Amino acid sequence: MILTVTLNPAIDRTIEIENLEVDKVNRTLKVRKDIGGKGINVSKTILAMGGDSLATIIVGGPNGDFILKEAQQMGLKTKVILNKGNTRENIKIVDVVNKTYTDINEPGPDADEAVEEEILSFIGSTLSENDFLVLSGSSLKGLSDDIFNKMVEKANQVGAYTMVDVEGEKLRTVIESKPSLIKPNIHELEALFNTSITRIEEVVSYAQKLIEKGLQTVVVSMGEKGLLWIDENTVYLGEALKVDVKSTVGAGDAIVAGLAKSLNEKRNVEETLRVAISAASCVIETEGSKTGNMASLNTYISKVDIVKLV
Incomplete structure (x- = not known):
């Protein structure tokens, strides 16, 4: 079973604009609403790829009702933990002329006292x-x-495989609990070590420092430079595909979805990287934050080049 957790889900409102101008009135071309939050995006993508997961989500208020209704309609399996506060709404501004993607994210409501105990239980x-x-x-x-440490520790106690995609201090802290795999992007890895990284060799070196702390695998997403897999014995580079970029929303989550689905199916590293990169490519060429059209998934999988560096 793949269990995803979204502590702070959202409604993602994507607004398309031609030539966004700050301090001026802008007219929208198109507006759409999707259910989001990184864990939900992972579950949506796994489902689109023909896989199965259980999405654990904390929701409340009218926005929470909308998320539950949409999840049910798309066929997501959910474990719902109710919260009194209204679930947040995020705004994604897509400038179709300048090809920019701007996120404006709400922090979300406060959690009720019983929520943490319920999710850990x-x-x-x-x-x-x-x-x-x-x-x-x-x-x-x-x-x-x-909280992320506590969830990892619960999973470790029963021998489950843990995958973590968080940023900032949460990432720094959760490493102490030794999750099986973490997936920072290049900027998050830089922040983790308070440094600037320009070469793939440097990415590998810093990732190996994390392996020495007890992690099994570090997967680093590097945008158009591809995806690096580093474990104790091997280093693989999956090269990015060139696709028409319509939205970057959910691309990192699609990588996580591809990793989770493939590893759960006992695929090898090369196959796993191909699926992860192809899933992200499908999302990138899809407008807004809706799930990518996975019709091209198998075609893309056959086109991804994997290089074993170590």
Whole structure:
């Protein structure tokens, strides 16, 4: 089983504009609403790829009702934890002329006192050995600073495989709990070590420092430079595909979805990287934050080049 967790889901309102101008009135070309939050995006993409997952989400208020309705209509399996505060709404501004993508994200409501205990209890009672726990995105205010650590530790206790895609201090902290795999992007890796990284050799070197801390695998997304897989014994580079970029929203989540689905199916590293890169490519060429059209997935998989560096 793949269990995804979204502590701070959202409604993503994507607004398309021609030539966005600051301090002026801008007219929209198109507006759409999608359910989001990184864990939900992972589950949506797994479903679009023909896979299965259980999306654990904390929701409340009218926005929470909208998310649950949309999730049900698209066929997502969900474990719902109710919260009194209204779930947040994020704005994604796409300038179709200048090809810019601007996110304006709300922080989200405060968590009720019982929420943390409920989610930790659910994870502890639901996961079994060899299940996958995918933790990604931000946290609600009111949850413990080390909530991601607590969830990883629950999974580790039963022998589940843990994948984490968080940023900032949450990433720095969760490493202490030794998740199985983390997926920072290049900027998050730089922030983790308070440095500037320009060469692939440097990415590998810093990732190996994390492996030495007890992680099994570090996967670093580098945009158009591709995707790096680093574990104790090997380093692989999956080269990015050139596609028509319509939105970058959810691309990182699609990588996580591809990794989770493929590893859960016991695919090897090369196959796993091909699926992850191809899933992200499908999302990138899809407007807004709706799930990418996976009709091109198999075609893209056959086109991804993988290079074994170590």
